[in-house]
Amino acid sequence: MTADTQDLEHFVEPEHGGFAGEKRYARALAPYDKFMLEEGLPVIREIGIRDLRDVELSDWARTGGRGAYIQLLGTEELWGLYVIEVPPGGALTPEHHLYEEVFYVVSGRGSTEVWLDDQKNKATFEWRAGSLFAVPLNSWHRLVNASRQPALVLVATTAPSLINHFRNTDFIFGSDYQFTERYSDDPEFFQFKDTVYRGPTDGRALLVTNLVPDVVNAALPLDNQRSPGYRRVETFLASNTFYTWIGEHEPGKYSKAHYHPPSPILVCLRGEGYTYTWPRQYGFRPFADGNADKMLRQEYVPGGMVAAAPGGGDWYHQHFGITPEPLRFLYFGGLIRWGAFTPGVRPGEKKASLNLNLEDGGSSVGYHQEDPHFREEFERLLTANGGKSIMSDELYTR
Numbered sequence: 001m002t003a004d005t006q007d008l009e010h011f012v013e014p015e016h017g018g019f020a021g022e023k024r025y026a027r028a029l030a031p032y033d034k035f036m037l038e039e040g041l042p043v044i045r046e047i048g049i050r051d052l053r054d055v056e057l058s059d060w061a062r063t064g065g066r067g068a069y070i071q072l073l074g075t076e077e078l079w080g081l082y083v084i085e086v087p088p089g090g091a092l093t094p095e096h097h098l099y100e101e102v103f104y105v106v107s108g109r110g111s112t113e114v115w116l117d118d119q120k121n122k123a124t125f126e127w128r129a130g131s132l133f134a135v136p137l138n139s140w141h142r143l144v145n146a147s148r149q150p151a152l153v154l155v156a157t158t159a160p161s162l163i164n165h166f167r168n169t170d171f172i173f174g175s176d177y178q179f180t181e182r183y184s185d186d187p188e189f190f191q192f193k194d195t196v197y198r199g200p201t202d203g204r205a206l207l208v209t210n211l212v213p214d215v216v217n218a219a220l221p222l223d224n225q226r227s228p229g230y231r232r233v234e235t236f237l238a239s240n241t242f243y244t245w246i247g248e249h250e251p252g253k254y255s256k257a258h259y260h261p262p263s264p265i266l267v268c269l270r271g272e273g274y275t276y277t278w279p280r281q282y283g284f285r286p287f288a289d290g291n292a293d294k295m296l297r298q299e300y301v302p303g304g305m306v307a308a309a310p311g312g313g314d315w316y317h318q319h320f321g322i323t324p325e326p327l328r329f330l331y332f333g334g335l336i337r338w339g340a341f342t343p344g345v346r347p348g349e350k351k352a353s354l355n356l357n358l359e360d361g362g363s364s365v366g367y368h369q370e371d372p373h374f375r376e377e378f379e380r381l382l383t384a385n386g387g388k389s390i391m392s393d394e395l396y397t398r
Helices: 033-040 159-166 167-174 373-385
Strands: 058-060 065-070 082-087 103-107 109-115 123-128 132-134 142-146 151-157 196-198 205-208 231-236 243-249 257-260 263-268 273-279 296-300 306-308 315-320 327-336
Touching: 033 167, 065 273, 103 109, 109 373, 159 167, 263 273, 273 306, 296 306
Parallel strands: 205 231
Antiparallel strands: 058 065, 065 082, 082 151, 103 132, 103 151, 109 123, 109 142, 196 205, 231 243, 243 327, 257 315, 263 306, 263 327, 273 296, 273 315
């Protein structure tokens, strides 16, 4: 027997038509849960975080920094996050692994070194607050902080799915296989590429690059799908399957409510705001229908985040910026790039964009159908913060 099964007891059938097993039972620890506990760091399990700068960090022996794991509700067993502090004038321990990572710099500045086992020269690129980058799969990498202030970096990873599957961290961290198709020693490999392409599946804007120097202020193409004037671009980093994009709502406008399965997390880059999220079963007019107690609400500032669908199924969610500046998000979505991982849809079969309204086959609630509470609260809070709504009355008329 393996270590997982050596303490099992013999099963006894129920008597007199009884219920076999437990009627209520605790969710077991997955291998990735055990891995996080063994690392000795705090593990945050919430629907969101107002500001990453307020997260309690602990010394992290394996990396040489200080950090915390973040497993927002709805992302379990799909993908994970951690936040790490690179010490002033110091560096993290070099590492390589079989899971993908995407890095967003919350504060500070520094550089990253990248190399393969047989390479004598290391590729080096610099980053600062607002930078977004990824390193190729299983490549050696090290984060260096040459400044006098600590650097805080948020990292999204596919570690849960890999560790849960293989259940062997020696293999995850010790494989010497080199994914040369994902890495090149071209001096421009980590230079920003600003050509905007048409996405191969959905036709939306796409950047193919390994580094975006400043996602907070980068120009975004017009998209219009989530709200009038909405801007968005997907980022294809280091040939990852991990799905990321940057989106922005104009000041005085807000997102339509929409639903989809769990995994996506939105990290606030600019502006301040809040998100409502609630189970789809309670409809798209939850306040009017007496389901206000079923609503979850998360506030955030730049450096905060929210899980879009934290309940493990299709949840509605709606995002509101309440300052006189744009509300910009960095989207971490896990393993769903270009619609290739869409349960229930055959390859080649057409699927309606979730940003289409419900009556058009999508998953979004048109402003003309939404609960009036959302508009009233948005306008009240925006006005209190010195902003002004520019949501026209025509938007609320079918």
